Amino acid sequence: MAPARRRKEHPNSTVAKELWSAAAEGDADGVLRLLDPEVVWTSTGRNPLSGVWRGPGGVLEYLARIGDASAELLSTLESVFVSDEGAVITYHVQARRGAKKLEMDYLLLLRMRDGRV
Numbered sequence: 001m002a003p004a005r006r007r008k009e010h011p012n013s014t015v016a017k018e019l020w021s022a023a024a025e026g027d028a029d030g031v032l033r034l035l036d037p038e039v040v041w042t043s044t045g046r047n048p049l050s051g052v053w054r055g056p057g058g059v060l061e062y063l064a065r066i067g068d069a070s071a072e073l074l075s076t077l078e079s080v081f082v083s084d085e086g087a088v089i090t091y092h093v094q095a096r097r098g099a100k101k102l103e104m105d106y107l108l109l110l111r112m113r114d115g116r117v
Contacts, residue, residue: 012112016080016087019110019117023063024075031063032056036116070095070102078105086111 015034022030041053041062049069053062067073074094081088089108095101110117 010082011115012082012084012087012110013080015112015115015117016082016089016110017077020077020089020091024077026067028060031060034116035059036113039117070097072096086117 019031019034021027022034035056037056039054039056039059041059043050043053043062049062049065051062053059072095076092076094078090078092081090087110089110090105091108092103092105094103
């Protein structure tokens with residue numbers, strides 16, 4: 001029996017995972033490399049981090065605010081689903097600031113164009 005051939009990863013899966021890794025490692029240059037100049041990042045909800053962030057600088061500001069909002073923050077990538085138009089990342093967050101704790105599952109929808117978000 002012939003060995004199973006390894007399937008090539010979809011390019012949007014690679015971009016999504018690289019963006020996740022860069023953001024998790026605090027690699028601003030890595031994040032910027034993957035963002036389209038016209039990126040629009042929307043964070044839903046009713047909290048200080050909710051809103052629409054425009055351009056790569058806006059996305060970096062949003063990501064920095066997330067880091068600043070918690071004394072401890074652990075985000076765990078759970079899955080990546082891809083199509084030719086983009087990707088969906090599911091992840092789990094555990095955060096703490098003082099006596100307050102947060103533990104939630106999130107979904108991140110990424111629309112991609114020319115290998116960028």
